[in-house]
Amino acid sequence: MKRIHLLLILLLTVLLAAACGAEEKEEKSQESAPPVPxxxxxxxxxxxxxxxxxxxxxxxxxxxxxxxxxxxxxxxxxxxxxxxxxxxxxxxxxxxxxxxxxxxxxxxxxxxxxxxxxxxxxxxxxxxxxxxxxxxxxxxxxxxxxxxxGAVIDFTDGTATAGENTPLSTTITLNETPLTEAAVRFEIWKDGSEKHDWVDTKEAGNGQYDGEYTFADRGKYFIQVHVEKDPDIHDHVTKEYNVE
Missing domain, CATH: 2.60.40.10 (Immunoglobulins)
Known part of the structure; x- marks a missing residue:
C-alpha cells in the first residue's frame, strides 16, 4: 500500500511539473512573439x-x-x-x-x-x-x-523575366555633378504584396550604382531607389517593372 501511495505521489509530482513547464513555455513564447507590424x-x-x-x-x-x-x-x-x-x-x-x-x-x-x-x-x-x-x-x-x-535619380520603368537574374542600374547626380560614395539601395515589392526585398548596390564610378535581383513571379512590381549621403541627402524615386 505504501508503495502505491509513493507511486501516486510521484506521478502527481511529474504531472504538476510538466504542466508548470508547459505554462512557462507558453508565457515565454507569448512574451517573445514579435509585435504585429x-x-x-x-x-x-x-x-x-x-x-x-x-x-x-x-x-x-x-x-x-x-x-x-x-x-x-x-x-x-x-x-x-x-x-x-x-x-x-x-x-x-x-x-x-x-x-x-x-x-x-x-x-x-x-x-x-x-x-x-x-x-x-x-x-x-x-x-x-x-x-x-x-x-x-x-x-x-x-x-x-x-x-x-535633392539628388536627381536616373532610373526608368522596365521589364524583366521571372526566374532570371535581372541587372539593375541607376545614376545619381547632385547639382549636375555625379554623386559618389553614397548609400544606394533598391527596394522591391510586388503590387499588392506587403513583402519588400532590399538590394544593396556597388558603386561603378561616375555616379553609377549597380545591383541585381531575381523576380520570383510574373506581375507588376515597384522598384524604389533609395539614396543616402550625409545628414542632408535622403532621396528616392519609384518606378514600375513588368515581369513576364
Missing part, C-alpha cells in the same frame, strides 16, 4: 491635371485594428523629373490620414507616406502622372511645406 493602405489617384487639387489618403492598420494614434504621418511628394521635394503633413479624418496637394508641373510624381506609429515606421510609395500645359507654380506656404532640390 503596422500596414498602410496608401490611396493616390493614378492621374491628375496640372493645378488640380488632389486628395491623398493613408489608412493605417495593425492587424484588424485601425490605427488613429500615429505619432507622425507626412506625405513626401517628389517630382521625378526635377527632384524637387515637398513634405506635407497629414490630418486625421474619419479614421484615416489625408492631405490635399496641388501639382503645378506636368510629369511623374512619387508620393510616399511616412508613417510612424507604435514604435514602427513604414513608407509605401505610389506614382501619379500629371498632365497639362504646366503653368508657373504659386509661391508655397513656407509654414506648411518644405521645398528643396
Amino acid at each position: 503596422i500596414s498602410v493602405d496608401l490611396q493616390v489617384p493614378a492621374t491628375a491635371e496640372v493645378g488640380q487639387e488632389v486628395e491623398v489618403v493613408a489608412k493605417v492598420t495593425q492587424g484588424e485594428e485601425v490605427v488613429t494614434d500615429a505619432s507622425e504621418v507626412e506625405f513626401e511628394i517628389i517630382n521625378d523629373n526635377s527632384g524637387e521635394k515637398t513634405m506635407v503633413p497629414a490630418e486625421l479624418k474619419e479614421d484615416q490620414y489625408t492631405a490635399v496637394i496641388t501639382l503645378e508641373q506636368p510629369g511623374s510624381y512619387s508620393v510616399t507616406s511616412h508613417v510612424t506609429a507604435r514604435d514602427m515606421h513604414t513608407m509605401p510609395t505610389k506614382v501619379i502622372e500629371v498632365t497639362g500645359d504646366g503653368g508657373v507654380a504659386e509661391a508655397p506656404n513656407e509654414e506648411k511645406h518644405e521645398h528643396h532640390h
Whole structure:
C-alpha cells in the first residue's frame, strides 16, 4: 500500500511539473512573439491635371485594428523629373490620414507616406502622372511645406523575366555633378504584396550604382531607389517593372 501511495505521489509530482513547464513555455513564447507590424493602405489617384487639387489618403492598420494614434504621418511628394521635394503633413479624418496637394508641373510624381506609429515606421510609395500645359507654380506656404532640390535619380520603368537574374542600374547626380560614395539601395515589392526585398548596390564610378535581383513571379512590381549621403541627402524615386 505504501508503495502505491509513493507511486501516486510521484506521478502527481511529474504531472504538476510538466504542466508548470508547459505554462512557462507558453508565457515565454507569448512574451517573445514579435509585435504585429503596422500596414498602410496608401490611396493616390493614378492621374491628375496640372493645378488640380488632389486628395491623398493613408489608412493605417495593425492587424484588424485601425490605427488613429500615429505619432507622425507626412506625405513626401517628389517630382521625378526635377527632384524637387515637398513634405506635407497629414490630418486625421474619419479614421484615416489625408492631405490635399496641388501639382503645378506636368510629369511623374512619387508620393510616399511616412508613417510612424507604435514604435514602427513604414513608407509605401505610389506614382501619379500629371498632365497639362504646366503653368508657373504659386509661391508655397513656407509654414506648411518644405521645398528643396535633392539628388536627381536616373532610373526608368522596365521589364524583366521571372526566374532570371535581372541587372539593375541607376545614376545619381547632385547639382549636375555625379554623386559618389553614397548609400544606394533598391527596394522591391510586388503590387499588392506587403513583402519588400532590399538590394544593396556597388558603386561603378561616375555616379553609377549597380545591383541585381531575381523576380520570383510574373506581375507588376515597384522598384524604389533609395539614396543616402550625409545628414542632408535622403532621396528616392519609384518606378514600375513588368515581369513576364
